[in-house]
Amino acid sequence: MIKVNGIVLFYFILNLVYCLNNVFRKNAYILYSPKLIKSSKPASRRWSTSQNNDNIVNLSKGENSIEEAYNNNIASKYNIKNFAKDINDNIYIETNRRGRRIKKNKHLISLYNNTNIKTSNFIYPLFIHEEGNEKNETKLEGIHTYNYEGVVKEIEECLKLNIHHFMLFPVVNDQKKSIYCEECYNENSYFCQTLKKLKDKFAHDVVIYADVALDPYNVYGHDGIYDEKKREIINDISVHTLVKQSLCLAKCGVDVVCPSDSMDNRIEQIRKNLDFYGFRNILILSYTCKYASCMYAPFRSILSSNISHNFVKNKQSYQHDSNNYIDLNNVEKHIKEGCDIVMVKPSIFYLDIISKIRSKLDAGTNVPIAVYNVSGEYVMIKNYVKSLKKDLKYENEILTELFKSYLRAGANIIITYFAKQYGLYMLDLYEKRIKVDDNSSSNFNIELTL
Numbered sequence: 424m425i426k427v428n429g430i431v432l433f434y435f436i437l438n439l440v441y442c443l444n445n446v447f448r449k450n451a452y453i454l455y456s457p458k459l460i461k462s463s464k465p466a467s468r469r470w471s472t473s474q475n476n477d478n479i480v481n482l483s484k485g486e487n488s489i490e491e492a493y494n495n496n497i498a499s500k501y502n503i504k505n506f507a508k509d510i511n512d513n514i515y516i517e518t519n520r521r522g523r524r525i526k527k528n529k530h531l532i533s534l535y536n537n538t539n540i541k542t543s544n545f546i547y548p549l550f551i552h553e554e555g556n557e558k559n560e561t562k563l564e565g566i567h568t569y570n571y572e573g574v575v576k577e578i579e580e581c582l583k584l585n586i587h588h589f590m591l592f593p594v595v596n597d598q599k600k601s602i603y604c605e606e607c608y609n610e611n612s613y614f615c616q617t618l619k620k621l622k623d624k625f626a627h628d629v630v631i632y633a634d635v636a637l638d639p640y641n642v643y644g645h646d647g648i649y650d651e652k653k654r655e656i657i658n659d660i661s662v663h664t665l666v667k668q669s670l671c672l673a674k675c676g677v678d679v680v681c682p683s684d685s686m687d688n689r690i691e692q693i694r695k696n697l698d699f700y701g702f703r704n705i706l707i708l709s710y711t712c713k714y715a716s717c718m719y720a721p722f723r724s725i726l727s728s729n730i731s732h733n734f735v736k737n738k739q740s741y742q743h744d745s746n747n748y749i750d751l752n753n754v755e756k757h758i759k760e761g762c763d764i765v766m767v768k769p770s771i772f773y774l775d776i777i778s779k780i781r782s783k784l785d786a787g788t789n790v791p792i793a794v795y796n797v798s799g800e801y802v803m804i805k806n807y808v809k810s811l812k813k814d815l816k817y818e819n820e821i822l823t824e825l826f827k828s829y830l831r832a833g834a835n836i837i838i839t840y841f842a843k844q845y846g847l848y849m850l851d852l853y854e855k856r857i858k859v860d861d862n863s864s865s866n867f868n869i870e871l872t873l
């Protein structure tokens with residue numbers, strides 16, 4: 424009897440110390456030991472936020488509830504001492520690191536957002552046809568070709584969205600295509616005249632990019648000159664023509680020439696020739712990593728530049744091979760030869776290339792990386808959304824995800840047929856935000872962070 428009273432007394436004192444501990448040491452952590460604590464409460468409440476120590480069961484064999492078995496597992500397998508109780512009796516895991524803390528609200532999340540999408544980082548490709556309507560539909564939903572008046576309107580609308588970079592491509596009539604592609608350096612062509620007039624009109628408000636390649640002008644559809652006898656694309660003769668084309672484009676006022684032809688050593692030759700003729704401030708955006716891809720088909724259909732009438736049925740002898748990283752060496756080479764921006768294309772399947780270039784560049788020269796979301800990728804997204812019968816908002820949400828993947832991978836510049844559509848989406852979001860947060864639109868700035 425005395426022995427039983429002794430045990431009761433012992434537990435009474437233990438409880439008393441425990442309660443006093445709770446009352447007087449409010450700042451202290453109170454670790455619990457599952458072995459000491461028995462529960463009279465239902466198991467389902469055991470891990471609720473405002474339980475007290477009594478809720479913790481002495482986990483024994485023979486229990487049959489899943490929750491009990493689960494808790495038993497935690498207690499035995501993992502260090503249960505990491506669990507503590509706070510001053511309000513809530514159970515928590517003792518840790519200094521909580522990744523979710525910085526995600527507590529959208530303002531905190533934006534603190535470490537280094538993938539802001541800005542329309543000022545977009546380059547918008549535009550197609551120029553030679554005559555006729557201001558604007559013609561193409562087989563591609565949402566993509567048009569324009570004459571001078573039409574493209575002026577399109578550019579004006581884009582400027583309101585803070586899109587200032589435009590990459591222009593000529594749609595050349597079949598009669599002007601030839602074996603030696605002479606039309607590509609004809610300063611009087613409709614395309615060249617359009618470039619001149621655009622630069623006169625918009626001056627420094629726009630940055631004009633133009634492709635350097637022979638495919639729009641080539642009867643065979645190749646980016647270089649095709650030798651019928653040898654049945655191959657001749658590199659150095661092609662470079663000659665590309666150098667002339669670059670000079671012509673520079674004279675017509677383009678700010679950036681963009682060799683997309685993939686011939687060897689043309690960057691150096693183009694740079695030297697531009698410098699010699701006084702165009703030292705004309706930039707070169709090199710299609711440094713342009714892969715021989717299936718994703719260019721819609722673009723070629725707009726330009727009517729499919730490979731035809733010759734024995735070389737693809738562009739693999741000059742564009743890059745997706746089987747390896749060998750062509751990455753071109754990055755250093757092209758930078759040494761004088762290019763100012765490097766490019767990767769297509770985009771979605773080549774994010775690893777962007778990220779590899781980013782590591783190379785971070786270690787040395789600070790050259791921006793452009794990524795081209797090409798026509799096939801554009802169609803892929805459009806058709807995906809259509810197949811789900813979803814709306815434009817859904818499509819734009821996909822684009823947000825897509826563009827962020829480019830920025831995460833390390834790209835600085837996004838070339839996309841979606842530029843205007845996405846700019847309108849950003850504007851829409853921004854205006855909605857003004858209505859909610861801010862009645863004044865005087866601080867209008869479309870560089871909204873998404």
Ligand SMILES: NCC(=O)CCC(=O)O
Binds near residue numbers: 636718719796
């Ligand atoms: N030189 C420009 C392109 O090849 C564009 C390709 C595409 O948009 O599919």
